[in-house]
Amino acid sequence: xxxxxxxSVANKVAPRAALRAxxxxxxxxxxxxxxxxxxVQNYYLQLVGKGNDxxxxxxxxxxxxxxxxxAYVQDCKMK
Numbered sequence: 521x522x523x524x525x526x527x528s529v530a531n532k533v534a535p536r537a538a539l540r541a542x543x544x545x546x547x548x549x550x551x552x553x554x555x556x557x558x559x560v561q562n563y564y565l566q567l568v569g570k571g572n573d574x575x576x577x578x579x580x581x582x583x584x585x586x587x588x589x590x591a592y593v594q595d596c597k598m599k
Contacts, residue, residue, distance in 0.1 A: 556596030
């Protein structure tokens with residue numbers, strides 16, 4: 521993620537630009553911010569239950585939505 525001078529949040533433009541870049545690895549796969557600053561990401565169907573060893577196991581069944589943003593982006597004034 522880009523670093524802004526001195527890490528100061530007094531410059532409000534630089535941290536926002538760094539967040540918009542969303543240049544990081546995500547456990548949910550591809551990730552970016554939409555124009556209204558909500559994430560655009562994949563949504564998965566997942567189950568948690570007992571595995572063969574009796575311990576909790578996490579399993580991804582499939583992808584429900586791909587590159588999904590929120591439904592109200594066109595109403596946001598944060599352009």
